[in-house]
Amino acid sequence: MKRDRDDTDFRGLKKMYEKREAGCIFCEIPDKRIVLEDELSYVIRDGFPVTFLHSLIIPKRHVKTYFDLSQSEINSTNRLLIETQRLIDVEDHGVSGYNIGMNSGESAGQTVFHCHIHLIPRRDGDVENPRGGVRHIIAGKGYY
Numbered sequence: 638m639k640r641d642r643d644d645t646d647f648r649g650l651k652k653m654y655e656k657r658e659a660g661c662i663f664c665e666i667p668d669k670r671i672v673l674e675d676e677l678s679y680v681i682r683d684g685f686p687v688t689f690l691h692s693l694i695i696p697k698r699h700v701k702t703y704f705d706l707s708q709s710e711i712n713s714t715n716r717l718l719i720e721t722q723r724l725i726d727v728e729d730h731g732v733s734g735y736n737i738g739m740n741s742g743e744s745a746g747q748t749v750f751h752c753h754i755h756l757i758p759r760r761d762g763d764v765e766n767p768r769g770g771v772r773h774i775i776a777g778k779g780y781y
Protein backbone atom coordinates (compact mmCIF):
# COMPACT_ATOMS: atom_id res chain seq x y z
CA MET A 638 0.00 0.00 0.00
CA LYS A 639 1.23 3.51 -0.83
CA ARG A 640 1.93 5.42 2.38
CA ASP A 641 1.94 9.18 2.82
CA ARG A 642 5.52 9.59 3.99
CA ASP A 643 8.88 10.87 2.84
CA ASP A 644 12.40 10.47 4.13
CA THR A 645 12.63 13.70 6.16
CA ASP A 646 14.60 13.03 9.32
CA PHE A 647 12.38 14.77 11.88
CA ARG A 648 14.48 13.40 14.75
CA GLY A 649 17.48 15.29 13.38
CA LEU A 650 15.40 18.44 13.06
CA LYS A 651 14.10 18.13 16.62
CA LYS A 652 17.62 17.60 17.89
CA MET A 653 18.80 20.72 16.04
CA TYR A 654 16.14 22.90 17.70
CA GLU A 655 17.04 21.52 21.11
CA LYS A 656 20.61 22.86 20.94
CA ARG A 657 21.49 24.68 24.19
CA GLU A 658 24.87 25.70 25.59
CA ALA A 659 25.84 25.33 29.25
CA GLY A 660 26.80 28.65 30.79
CA CYS A 661 24.91 30.73 28.17
CA ILE A 662 22.61 33.20 29.95
CA PHE A 663 19.96 33.05 27.22
CA CYS A 664 19.96 29.23 27.23
CA GLU A 665 19.44 29.31 30.99
CA ILE A 666 16.86 32.09 31.48
CA PRO A 667 14.46 31.11 34.30
CA ASP A 668 10.85 30.55 33.16
CA LYS A 669 9.55 33.27 35.48
CA ARG A 670 11.35 35.94 33.43
CA ILE A 671 9.65 34.95 30.17
CA VAL A 672 6.91 37.37 29.11
CA LEU A 673 5.90 35.65 25.86
CA GLU A 674 6.94 32.47 24.07
CA ASP A 675 6.16 29.92 21.44
CA GLU A 676 7.83 26.64 20.57
CA LEU A 677 10.93 28.20 19.01
CA SER A 678 11.44 31.59 20.67
CA TYR A 679 10.77 33.63 23.78
CA VAL A 680 10.74 37.21 25.04
CA ILE A 681 12.21 38.75 28.20
CA ARG A 682 12.68 42.29 29.43
CA ASP A 683 16.30 43.38 29.09
CA GLY A 684 18.15 43.17 32.40
CA PHE A 685 19.82 46.56 31.83
CA PRO A 686 17.11 48.38 29.85
CA VAL A 687 17.99 51.31 27.61
CA THR A 688 14.41 52.52 28.09
CA PHE A 689 11.50 51.20 30.18
CA LEU A 690 10.11 47.92 28.67
CA HIS A 691 13.20 47.33 26.48
CA SER A 692 12.64 43.72 25.41
CA LEU A 693 14.70 40.94 23.86
CA ILE A 694 13.25 38.42 21.40
CA ILE A 695 15.37 35.29 21.59
CA PRO A 696 15.35 32.01 19.65
CA LYS A 697 15.48 29.04 22.04
CA ARG A 698 18.12 27.30 19.94
CA HIS A 699 21.65 28.42 20.78
CA VAL A 700 22.89 30.22 17.67
CA LYS A 701 25.11 33.26 17.52
CA THR A 702 23.30 35.63 15.18
CA TYR A 703 20.17 36.29 13.14
CA PHE A 704 22.01 35.00 10.08
CA ASP A 705 22.12 31.51 11.64
CA LEU A 706 18.33 31.27 12.06
CA SER A 707 16.14 28.88 10.09
CA GLN A 708 13.10 30.29 8.28
CA SER A 709 10.86 28.86 11.03
CA GLU A 710 12.86 30.73 13.67
CA ILE A 711 12.74 33.93 11.62
CA ASN A 712 8.95 33.58 11.44
CA SER A 713 8.72 32.82 15.14
CA THR A 714 10.93 35.71 16.32
CA ASN A 715 9.15 38.07 13.94
CA ARG A 716 5.73 37.04 15.28
CA LEU A 717 6.87 37.55 18.86
CA LEU A 718 8.49 40.88 17.96
CA ILE A 719 5.18 42.17 16.60
CA GLU A 720 3.19 40.72 19.50
CA THR A 721 5.56 42.31 22.03
CA GLN A 722 5.27 45.68 20.26
CA ARG A 723 1.47 45.47 20.47
CA LEU A 724 1.56 44.61 24.17
CA ILE A 725 3.95 47.47 24.95
CA ASP A 726 1.67 49.88 23.06
CA VAL A 727 -1.22 48.75 25.27
CA GLU A 728 0.85 48.82 28.49
CA ASP A 729 2.39 52.25 27.97
CA HIS A 730 0.51 54.90 26.02
CA GLY A 731 3.53 57.18 26.26
CA VAL A 732 5.40 55.01 23.75
CA SER A 733 5.47 56.78 20.38
CA GLY A 734 8.18 54.91 18.48
CA TYR A 735 10.54 51.91 18.52
CA ASN A 736 14.07 50.99 17.62
CA ILE A 737 14.60 47.40 16.50
CA GLY A 738 18.19 46.28 16.59
CA MET A 739 20.62 43.41 16.43
CA ASN A 740 24.30 43.43 17.22
CA SER A 741 25.74 40.64 15.07
CA GLY A 742 29.36 39.97 15.92
CA GLU A 743 31.78 41.54 18.37
CA SER A 744 32.73 44.30 15.92
CA ALA A 745 29.08 45.32 15.82
CA GLY A 746 28.90 45.44 19.62
CA GLN A 747 27.45 42.01 20.47
CA THR A 748 28.16 41.01 24.08
CA VAL A 749 25.90 37.96 24.51
CA PHE A 750 26.66 35.45 21.78
CA HIS A 751 23.22 33.91 21.61
CA CYS A 752 21.06 35.61 18.98
CA HIS A 753 18.60 38.22 20.24
CA ILE A 754 16.58 41.09 18.79
CA HIS A 755 16.37 44.31 20.78
CA LEU A 756 12.98 46.01 20.81
CA ILE A 757 13.48 49.43 22.37
CA PRO A 758 10.40 51.57 23.03
CA ARG A 759 10.89 55.30 22.47
CA ARG A 760 9.02 58.24 23.92
CA ASP A 761 8.88 61.84 22.81
CA GLY A 762 11.64 63.76 24.52
CA ASP A 763 13.62 60.72 25.78
CA VAL A 764 16.66 62.24 24.03
CA GLU A 765 17.11 65.82 22.98
CA ASN A 766 17.24 65.10 19.23
CA PRO A 767 16.30 61.55 18.16
CA ARG A 768 16.88 62.25 14.45
CA GLY A 769 18.97 59.45 12.90
CA GLY A 770 18.10 56.78 15.50
CA VAL A 771 20.21 53.67 14.94
CA ARG A 772 22.71 55.69 12.89
CA HIS A 773 24.11 56.85 16.24
CA ILE A 774 25.92 53.51 16.67
CA ILE A 775 28.84 55.28 15.00
CA ALA A 776 29.53 58.39 17.03
CA GLY A 777 29.11 61.54 14.99
CA LYS A 778 27.31 59.78 12.09
CA GLY A 779 23.79 59.96 13.49
CA TYR A 780 22.82 63.28 11.93
CA TYR A 781 23.02 63.48 8.16
Ligand code: AMP
Pocket residue numbers: 662681682683684685686739740746747748749750
Ligand atom coordinates in the same frame (compact mmCIF):
# COMPACT_ATOMS: atom_id res chain seq x y z
P1 AMP B 1 24.14 42.61 22.99
O1 AMP B 1 25.15 43.59 23.48
O2 AMP B 1 23.41 43.02 21.75
O3 AMP B 1 24.74 41.24 22.90
O4 AMP B 1 23.00 42.61 24.06
C1 AMP B 1 22.99 41.87 25.22
C2 AMP B 1 21.83 42.38 26.02
O5 AMP B 1 21.58 41.46 27.02
C3 AMP B 1 22.12 43.74 26.70
O6 AMP B 1 21.13 44.69 26.32
C4 AMP B 1 22.08 43.41 28.18
O7 AMP B 1 21.49 44.44 28.92
C5 AMP B 1 21.23 42.15 28.20
N1 AMP B 1 21.53 41.26 29.29
C6 AMP B 1 22.75 40.86 29.71
N2 AMP B 1 22.63 39.99 30.73
C7 AMP B 1 21.30 39.83 30.94
C8 AMP B 1 20.53 39.06 31.84
N3 AMP B 1 21.10 38.25 32.75
N4 AMP B 1 19.19 39.16 31.78
C9 AMP B 1 18.60 39.95 30.87
N5 AMP B 1 19.26 40.69 29.98
C10 AMP B 1 20.59 40.64 30.02
Ligand code: ZN
Pocket residue numbers: 657658661662663664665698699700750751
Ligand atom coordinates in the same frame (compact mmCIF):
# COMPACT_ATOMS: atom_id res chain seq x y z
ZN1 ZN C 1 22.58 30.16 24.33
